Amino acid sequence: MTESGARLDHLVSVLKGRGYRLTPQRKAVLQILAASDGHLSVEQIYARVKKDFPMTSLATVYKTVTLLKEMGEVLELGFSDGGNRYDGRKPYPHPHLICIRCRKIIDPEVTALSHLPQEVASSTGYRIVNHRLDFFGICPECQAAENQAGNNSAGQAARRNSIRRW
Amino acid sequence: MTESGARLDHLVSVLKGRGYRLTPQRKAVLQILAASDGHLSVEQIYARVKKDFPMTSLATVYKTVTLLKEMGEVLELGFSDGGNRYDGRKPYPHPHLICIRCRKIIDPEVTALSHLPQEVASSTGYRIVNHRLDFFGICPECQAAENQAGNNSAGQAARRNSIRRW
DNA sequence: TATTAACGGATAATGATTATCTGTTACGAT
DNA sequence: ATCGTAACAGATAATCATTATCCGTTAATA
Ligand SMILES: [Mn+2]
Ligand SMILES: [Mn+2]
Ligand SMILES: [Zn+2]
Ligand SMILES: [Zn+2]
Numbered sequence: 001m002t003e004s005g006a007r008l009d010h011l012v013s014v015l016k017g018r019g020y021r022l023t024p025q026r027k028a029v030l031q032i033l034a035a036s037d038g039h040l041s042v043e044q045i046y047a048r049v050k051k052d053f054p055m056t057s058l059a060t061v062y063k064t065v066t067l068l069k070e071m072g073e074v075l076e077l078g079f080s081d082g083g084n085r086y087d088g089r090k091p092y093p094h095p096h097l098i099c100i101r102c103r104k105i106i107d108p109e110v111t112a113l114s115h116l117p118q119e120v121a122s123s124t125g126y127r128i129v130n131h132r133l134d135f136f137g138i139c140p141e142c143q144a145a146e147n148q149a150g151n152n153s154a155g156q157a158a159r160r161n162s163i164r165r166w
Numbered sequence: 167m168t169e170s171g172a173r174l175d176h177l178v179s180v181l182k183g184r185g186y187r188l189t190p191q192r193k194a195v196l197q198i199l200a201a202s203d204g205h206l207s208v209e210q211i212y213a214r215v216k217k218d219f220p221m222t223s224l225a226t227v228y229k230t231v232t233l234l235k236e237m238g239e240v241l242e243l244g245f246s247d248g249g250n251r252y253d254g255r256k257p258y259p260h261p262h263l264i265c266i267r268c269r270k271i272i273d274p275e276v277t278a279l280s281h282l283p284q285e286v287a288s289s290t291g292y293r294i295v296n297h298r299l300d301f302f303g304i305c306p307e308c309q310a311a312e313n314q315a316g317n318n319s320a321g322q323a324a325r326r327n328s329i330r331r332w
Numbered sequence: 333t334a335t336t337a338a339c340g341g342a343t344a345a346t347g348a349t350t351a352t353c354t355g356t357t358a359c360g361a362t
Numbered sequence: 363a364t365c366g367t368a369a370c371a372g373a374t375a376a377t378c379a380t381t382a383t384c385c386g387t388t389a390a391t392a
Contacts, residue, residue, distance in 0.1 A: 021338060021389050042379085057341045062380070080244025080348090083379060097292055108286045117301060120274045126263055126303035133299045135283060137292035187358050187369060208348085223372045228349070246379085249348060 007089060008034040011073055018071065025049065025056050029064040033074060033088025039096070039105040041083045077105070077134075095133040101142035108135065173200040173255060177239055184237065191215065191222050195230040199240060199254025205262070205271040207249045243271070243300075261299040267308035274301065 001009075011030045015022060028049045033040070046061045065086055068074040075087040077096060085105055097108040110133070117128040138146070167175075177196045181188060194215045198206070212227045231252055234240040241253040243262060251271055263274040276299070283294040304312070 019338095023339065023389070025340065055341080057343095059342075059381085060340055063340085066381090078246030080246055080250055084246055095286075097286060097290060099292070100295065106290070108290050110282060110286060116276060120261075120263060120276060120301050121303070124263060124272070124274050125306040125309075126265070126301070127309060128301050128303040129266065130302040131300060132302075134297060135286050135292070135294050136296040136298075137287070137294040140291040143291075143293060189358070189370065191371070221372080223374095225350085225373075226371055229371085232350090 004031075004035040011068070011088075014071060014073055020067070025053055025060050026064050028052050028056070029061060030068075033065075033068070033086065036088060039077060039085040039087050041085055043083060045086070077132075093131050093133075095135065097135045097137065099139040099142055100136050101138055101145075104139055170197075170201040177234070177254075180237060180239055186233070191219055191226050192230050194218050194222070195227060196234075199231075199234070199252065202254060205243060205251040205253050207251055209249065211252070243298075259297050259299075261301065263301045263303065265305040265308055266302050267304055267311075270305055 008031055011034060029045060032045055032048050042061055042065060046058050049056045049061060069076045073091050075091045077085040095108055095110045096105050098105050117131055121128045174197055177200060195211060198211055198214050208227055208231060212224050215222045235242050239257050241257045243251040261274055261276045262271050264271050283297055287294045
């Protein structure tokens with residue numbers, strides 16, 4: 001059993017366990033989310049689904065992704081600029097690292113954060129139900145591209161000036 | 167000199183220092199952002215500006231807030247659902263605690279996070295330029311309201327069931 | 333195979349934000 | 363103080379991701 005196969009079986013069983021119907025379109029979305037190692041946009045899922053089911057509509061992808069999110073089987077990364085992204089393999093809160101140039105998103109290793117929600121709950125009286133930690137930066141590939149483009153002048157000066165002191 | 171007065175002076179000097187004109191509408195937005203201790207929506211700023219300048223348009227508030235953000239003098243908290251919020255007093259990255267019921271946002275005290283960007287940069291090769299940490303929960307006031315509403319039955323059962331194990 | 337509520341496809345509606353256009357004004361120069 | 367002008371404000375249209383609505387189709391169960 002592959003990793004994504006086990007994940008797909010889990011998603012299917014959760015869906016059926018709650019009495020939802022398992023349609024070909026849904027199966028295709030589940031498969032893509034289970035197999036993807038990244039953080040897909042709805043448009044990306046839509047494009048991949050259409051390879052197998054060209055009749056599928058964008059609305060169906062939205063509905064399926066929303067359904068999985070409400071069941072807690074997919075993590076939604078909402079963005080106020082540009083479309084949301086979905087992690088179908090780790091539906092629980094975890095840090096993300098986002099390239100502001102190419103929009104690639106990865107899961108970085110970050111040490112010792114699990115105690116933070118409890119600490120915030122104690123000091124504020126809030127009941128914490130969720131959290132989110134995003135780092136924004138420029139990935140190595142995009143850094144290399146930048147060095148090619150604006151070499152030995154404007155680029156480096158701008159980079160120096162972009163250092164902020166708070 | 168009051169705290170908000172000093173902040174207002176700073177915002178004005180930054181604006182003029184970069185050659186932007188200081189219009190009454192802008193002055194009003196600056197004043198509100200400097201004086202607010204919270205995290206305002208554009209609509210909230212707009213409503214307050216109109217008390218002094220009834221002719222002000224919503225577009226002008228958007229433009230001014232965007233300008234301040236680009237100058238690094240306002241922190242934008244973007245949300246994919248519902249409008250963005252703006253912190254005019256602490257424009258640098260810091261954690262936020264958001265009530266998912268009443269949308270109130272406060273700045274909680276969270277210990278020892280400043281080393282995280284450096285850690286992520288080292289382990290991934292990304293150049294980190296920004297980050298964001300949000301906690302989502304229910305504030306004490308909304309908890310009390312919930313206890314009034316759905317008492318000794320559905321509410322507590324739902325709350326128990328909402329505990330997730332990852 | 334029949335039944336039927338759930339679902340899919342198509343498309344309109346929504347809502348926050350941004351773009352565009354035109355008349356006005358802050359501000360440096362005269 | 364007046365002038366000239368680029369920057370700005372107001373009004374409103376456009377954008378774009380997401381959600382709602384409607385109706386024909388189908389997965390699931392007996
Ligand atoms: Mn992830
Ligand atoms: Mn804040
Ligand atoms: Zn990149
Ligand atoms: Zn609340």
